Amino acid sequence: MTDVRGRIALITGGAAGIGRLLAVELASRGATPVLWDLDEERLEPALADVRARTGVTARGFACDVTDREAVHRAAELVRAEVGDPDVVVNNAGVVSGSRLLDTPDTAIERTFAVNTLALYWVTKAFLPAMVARNRGHVVTVASAAGLVGVARQTDYAASKHAAVGFDESLRVELHTLAPRVVTTVVCPYYIDTGMFEGVRSRFPRLLPILHQDDVARRIALAIERDRRQLVLPPLVRFLPLLRVLPPTVFDRVMDVLGVNVSMDHFTGHKPPA
Numbered sequence: 170m171t172d173v174r175g176r177i178a179l180i181t182g183g184a185a186g187i188g189r190l191l192a193v194e195l196a197s198r199g200a201t202p203v204l205w206d207l208d209e210e211r212l213e214p215a216l217a218d219v220r221a222r223t224g225v226t227a228r229g230f231a232c233d234v235t236d237r238e239a240v241h242r243a244a245e246l247v248r249a250e251v252g253d254p255d256v257v258v259n260n261a262g263v264v265s266g267s268r269l270l271d272t273p274d275t276a277i278e279r280t281f282a283v284n285t286l287a288l289y290w291v292t293k294a295f296l297p298a299m300v301a302r303n304r305g306h307v308v309t310v311a312s313a314a315g316l317v318g319v320a321r322q323t324d325y326a327a328s329k330h331a332a333v334g335f336d337e338s339l340r341v342e343l344h345t346l347a348p349r350v351v352t353t354v355v356c357p358y359y360i361d362t363g364m365f366e367g368v369r370s371r372f373p374r375l376l377p378i379l380h381q382d383d384v385a386r387r388i389a390l391a392i393e394r395d396r397r398q399l400v401l402p403p404l405v406r407f408l409p410l411l412r413v414l415p416p417t418v419f420d421r422v423m424d425v426l427g428v429n430v431s432m433d434h435f436t437g438h439k440p441p442a
């Protein structure tokens with residue numbers, strides 16, 4: 170059980186979507202959120218939101234998590250001005266949403282830089298202090314696409330498979346190194362934050378588009394309960410079992426569920442008005 174009261178919780182990609190709502194959830198449970206995002210201007214409304222809804226003064230720092238040096242500079246600032254985080258949530262993420270041959274090389278590199286490599290820079294910046302006091306929590310927001318490949322997600326799904334592998338390997342490493350430093354990997358299906366605007370679910374009862382408030386609340390609960398894995402909705406938990414099927418049969422099951430046409434109308438975030 171991770172009691173977040175009085176604890177410092179650092180969240181990357183905290184200006185919008187799940188990061189912003191998770192900050193509200195954790196603040197309402199007594200934590201002090203520290204939000205990182207690309208620029209301070211975008212963080213201001215999120216900090217104001219946390220203050221208005223919980224009365225907690227969260228802190229915000231501009232940090233591009235793909236920039237290793239910037240991560241270490243921002244981590245130093247956090248340690249000096251707020252303290253060592255007890256909870257680190259690797260949440261920042263991006264998606265290209267196009268077929269491999271339509272995805273520019275720069276977009277592929279960006280996907281891996283944000284969704285995969287940044288996990289290493291951010292976690293390595295804060296893990297030593299957690300290991301030293303044998304207490305802490307590292308959350309990796311992966312995706313259901315970390316458990317299954319999806320058409321138009323060759324970069325995104327691969328980057329999230331890597332995120333799942335990162336979490337699992339770190340979890341077992343920490344088991345002997347610092348058993349009270351725990352990890353949680355989060356693997357949700359699509360969420361209504363706008364990041365996957367335009368996606369469709371063929372069977373919304375089985376595979377609903379998740380509500381962002383609900384996902385943020387479930388992540389906060391998973392942190393409090395030291396859950397090692399949060400997979401949403403429940404049907405997605407059966408994916409690993411279906412892996413016993415031959416790949417062609419597995420693919421047909423995913424086709425029947427509509428998974429590989431789910432991105433056909435993807436637009437992603439609307440440009441700001």
Ligand SMILES: NC(=O)c1ccc[n+]([C@@H]2O[C@H](COP(=O)([O-])OP(=O)(O)OC[C@H]3O[C@@H](n4cnc5c(N)ncnc54)[C@H](OP(=O)(O)O)[C@@H]3O)[C@@H](O)[C@H]2O)c1
Nearest residue numbers: 182185186187206233234260261262312359360362364365
């Ligand atoms: N939405 C879904 O359907 C869904 C489903 C499964 C998993 N997830 C995962 O959940 C996490 C949160 O997604 P979300 O839906 O809340 O997305 P979101 O609304 O787009 O929020 C992501 C935040 O991360 C920020 N960010 C992007 N690149 C960054 C960087 N290099 N450094 C620092 N911050 C950066 C974004 O800033 P900008 O807006 O300026 O880019 C944005 O504020 C992601 O890891 C995503 O892959 C989302």
